[in-house]
Amino acid sequence: MRLYSVLFACLVLVAVVFAGPVAGPALAQSATAGSSSDQTSPIQIILQENRRLIEISSRRTIGPAIAAVATSGLPQARSVLERWQDRALYLRKSDGRFFFAEVSGAGGERLIDIATGADAGPATQQELEQLRPNSGVRALIGAALVPFQLTDPDPAVRSGALDAIARDAAPGHLEALRGAIATETDPGLRARKERLERLLTIAYAPDPADRIAAIESFAGDLGVDVRAALNPLVATTRAVTPGAPPGDENIARRLSPGSDALPAAEAYRLLVKAGLARPRISAADKRNALAAHIENGTVAGLPVAGLDSDEARDRAYAALADQGLVPPTATEAEVQAALDAHVFYDRYAEPDPSVTAAAEAALDAIAFKVGLNQAVNLSLDALSLASIYFLAAIGLAITFGVMGVINMAHGEFIMMGAYTGYVVQQIVPDYTLSILIALPLAFAVTFAAGVAMERLVIRWLYNRPLETLLATFGISVALQQLARNIFGTQARPLTSPAWLDGALHLNDVVSISYIRIAIFVLALLFLALFLFIMRRTRLGLEIRAVTQNPRMAASMGIDPDRINMLTFGLGSGIAGVAGVAIGLYAKVTSELGQDYIVQSFMTVVVGGVGNIWGTLLGATLIGFLQKGIEWLNPSNTLAAQTYMILFIILFIQVRPRGIIALRGRAAGD
CATH class of the missing domain: 1.25.40 (Serine Threonine Protein Phosphatase 5, Tetratricopeptide repeat)
Structure with missing residues (x-):
């Protein structure tokens, strides 16, 4: 029995001795795995395999490492990329393993397992290397994160x-x-x-x-x-080949040297760049080189007197080149021979002909539709400009048409209205409320100014057009100077409400600003208001009566003097409202009215003096004409104004009384 016990103890001892080298690592691995479960996790393995690239962190070399993580299909891939991008990925120096890290209360770092998110214990900053990708690497990581997002x-x-x-x-x-x-x-x-x-x-x-x-x-x-x-x-690139183009190239077109598409000089430069021909120098450089090598009346043994043709100069230069005195160059005959011996063509960057054919067809369809939408966009711009001109001219149409007064100060009433809106905004900070207050207030201010001007100046100058023109011009200058004295020479902003900011985008080609839409709507409202006053009120009836026949109107109990005063005030008041609208679109200065007075007169004259529908048609014609000329000549707006005035002069020669002629006093009846 004792013998059996001794034998059993020996067997156990032998087993322990031989099993130690095997069991030891297994036990160590088990212990290690228990302390850090991600050592053999797939995401850790991927990072370990790309450790060198990650440590270098160069935009030119980091791509494979980022791709390996992003395309791994592992659930931890996104968090690793995000933490890496945020510079929260760390490398432990002792064993080269990767962790997330957060600042701990003890002043060190708290490690986080990248596979499980579990706490992996503390570490000091000296034990860790923080991975700090630069902006280029972070951009690559951001691109890799897109599929996850x-x-x-x-x-x-x-x-x-x-x-x-x-x-x-x-x-x-x-x-x-x-x-x-x-x-x-x-x-x-x-x-x-x-x-x-x-x-x-x-x-x-x-x-x-x-x-x-x-x-x-x-x-x-x-x-x-x-x-x-x-x-x-x-997209195409230009190419040249000694023979036929390679069969695998997608050729857009063949080119002939010397044509408009490929000048001969450009074709030869392609040959030189491709190493298929010798470079050539200019004729002037060639003559200078020959002149520099004249000896005893000869160049390379050829008499100077005989160098009177291109061929002779080419021979002399070639002789100098053979002697190594000048760099070699191609002669005219060699240039032509080289051009004739090569094929020039444009090739698509896209190798598949069916793809390029489909792309060209789609681009042609797009170009046609873009052209149509550009025409629509231009028409919208013209309509918005016409509405501005209509607002500026409607008051002038009333005073000029009914009273026959050429009011050169009409633009200053527009300016007064704009400054009224500016003053209101200084008092009322709410831009929407301030505009709602400014519109009627501008009408009241300019109405009063118009009545005062008519009572003090205009009424004494009826039927004296030259004196009226000079007097109103003087008033215009005085009002401009008064505005400078009060508001200074700097442009004053008339700020539009926030809901008028931006533009209405119908598509990527057609758009119109909300301010222009508002001005267009305001013009329509004033058209409707004016038609209501003229057609549905007693004042309108009396104005029409005085316009058509002032003497007959007076015999019917209408006071023409009173009607003239109210008409002038009405026209001036509408100009003030137009000033508020224009001030939202343009800077408010003392010269604001002068920018619109010429167009206002042209609108009234072209449309027909004293006729509201004529004014509307005249504003539309001038707006479209100006935008059309600017589209044809966009780099010179002054030329556009000049051409427009010339057109108006020719138009008046054909229809001196405008598009819609008015019967009555304004028409000379």
Whole structure:
């Protein structure tokens, strides 16, 4: 029995001795795993495999490391990229393992397991190396995070991811975007994802059929992003080859040297750049080189007197080149021979001809639609300008048409209205309320100024047009100087309410500012108000009677003198309201009225003196004419004004009484 016990003890001892080297590491590994569960986690392994690239952290070399994490499919990939981007990823120097870290209360760092998020114990700053990616690396990490953000529960995050892709798309975003479309619940974001997916399909899809289908889906689309995606497909580079172009190149067109598309000099420069021909010097440089080597009346043994042709000078220069005295150059004959021996052509950057054909067809359809929308946009600009001219001219049409008074101070009533709006805004800070107060107040101020001007000056000058013109011109100068004395020479802002900021964008081509829309609506309101006054009120009836026949109106008990006063005040008041509207669009200065007085007179004369419908048509004609001339000659607005005045002069020669002639006193009856 004792023998058996001894034998058993020996066997145990042998087993322990031989099992120690095996069991020891296993036990150590088990203990280590218990203390740090991520040592063999897949995300830790990926970081370890790319440790050298991560430590270097160079924008040129970090790509594979970021891609390895982003494409791993691991649930921890996003958090690792986000912490890395935020500079919260650390490397422990002792064992080269990666952790997240947070500042602990003891002044050191608290390590966090990157696989489980569990507390991995404390560490001092000396034990850790903080990974600090520069802005370029952080941008690459941000791009890698986009696919994760496309499926984020927060719509704002998904929208930001779409913005990031639109700014800096990459081939890898296409599949991520396709996968994120099916799970998108927001209709707006889904539409954006689908549009962006088609744009990325054009650029990165491997199947030409998919690219062509995406291109054709954008035919006629006015988005700038579409043109940005299609234009690279039809971009060309110029090339030259000694023989036929390679069969695998997508050739846009062949070029003939010496044509408008390819001048001979440019063609030869292509040959020289490609190393297919010798460079040539200019004729002047050649003559200078020959002159510098004249010896005893000869150049390279050729008499100077014989160098009277290009061929002779070429021979002399070639002889100098053979002697190593000048750099060699191509002769005219060599240049022509080189041009004849080579094929010049433009080739597409896109190698697939079917893709470029689809892109060109889509761009042609887009160009046609863009042209139509540009015409619409130009028409909207012309209408808004016409509404401004109509507002500025409607008061002048009343005074000029009814009273026959050429009021050169009409522009200053516009200026007074604009300054009234400015003063009101200094008192009432609410811009919406201040504008609502300024409109009737500007009418009252300029109405009173107009009545005073008519009572003090105009009434004494009826039927004396030259004296009236000079008197109102003097009043115009005086009012301008008075405005300078009160408000100074600096432009004063008349601020529009916040709801008038920005513009109405119908698409990427057509847009119109809300201020112009408001002025257009105001012009329509004043048209309706004026028609109501003239057609539905006693004042309007009396104005029409005095306009048509003042003597007959007086015999019917109407006071023409009173009607003239009220008419002049009404016209001046409307000019004041126009000043408030124009002040929202232009800076308020003492010269504001002078910018519109010429157009106002042209509007009234072209439309027909004293006729509201004629004024409307005249403003429309002048607005469209000015915008059309500016579109044809956009670099010179002064020329546009000159051409417009010449057109008005010719128009008056054909219709001296305007588009709609008025019967009565204003028409000379």
